[in-house]
Amino acid sequence: MRKLWTVVTILAATALSGCGYNDMQRGDEQIKAAWSEVLNQYQRRNDLVPNLVNTVKGFAAQEQQVLTQVTEARARVGSIQATPELLNDPAAFRRFQEAQGAMTGALSRLLVVAENYPQLKSDANFRDLQAQLEGTENRIAVARNRYIKAVQEYNTLIRTFPNNLTAMVFSYQPKANFAVEDEKAIAKPPVVDFGKK
Numbered sequence: 001m002r003k004l005w006t007v008v009t010i011l012a013a014t015a016l017s018g019c020g021y022n023d024m025q026r027g028d029e030q031i032k033a034a035w036s037e038v039l040n041q042y043q044r045r046n047d048l049v050p051n052l053v054n055t056v057k058g059f060a061a062q063e064q065q066v067l068t069q070v071t072e073a074r075a076r077v078g079s080i081q082a083t084p085e086l087l088n089d090p091a092a093f094r095r096f097q098e099a100q101g102a103m104t105g106a107l108s109r110l111l112v113v114a115e116n117y118p119q120l121k122s123d124a125n126f127r128d129l130q131a132q133l134e135g136t137e138n139r140i141a142v143a144r145n146r147y148i149k150a151v152q153e154y155n156t157l158i159r160t161f162p163n164n165l166t167a168m169v170f171s172y173q174p175k176a177n178f179a180v181e182d183e184k185a186i187a188k189p190p191v192v193d194f195g196k197k
Contacts (some may be wrong), residue, residue, distance in 0.1 A: 023157055024163070027153060027157055027158075028154065031087065031147070032087075034146045034149075044136050045136045046074060046077055048129060048133050049071075049074045052070075055125050056110060059117050059123070060116070060120060073102045073105075076102060088175070090176045094176075114130075147177075151176075155177075
């Protein structure tokens with residue numbers, strides 16, 4: 001009886017070692033770690049916004065609409081609970097992505113407004129905040145790329161044979177990934193017009 005139990009245990013261990021279960025666990029953890037870094041960088045950007053808005057407000061108080069848009073976008077981002085479960089809910093993930101996109105757009109408009117105020121552009125505090133924001137946007141891009149790669153590897157793992165059988169047994173589902181909002185718009189070549197002055 002003991003030999004039979006040993007043989008069954010060895011066969012089960014051998015079968016499970018090739019099923020991909022441990023790789024799926026590892027991939028899931030890599031996705032969570034990459035997602036945490038994405039959130040960390042978005043939070044860094046979110047923390048910079050009030051200082052940036054207050055600095056611009058001091059120089060460009062008449063640009064209230066843009067300042068309000070940035071503040072509203074920040075509030076919208078803050079209202080989304082970015083939990084690990086968000087990764088398993090494509091609709092919630094899409095709302096998160098839309099909120100972050102709105103924040104990016106609002107900050108872009110704010111920086112365009114700043115271009116109209118030479119005194120603001122020469123302010124050391126504004127320049128420092130702008131540099132921090134640019135660095136944060138670069139970090140966001142890197143963190144998102146790492147997340148995209150981790151999701152790609154995981155989704156490929158759970159879809160390939162024989163791992164797909166294990167994924168089906170344990171109810172592993174593909175993870176949501178970042179997507180381009182308007183693929184048609186980015187597919188068009190940019191129009192460059194140097195115009196005559």
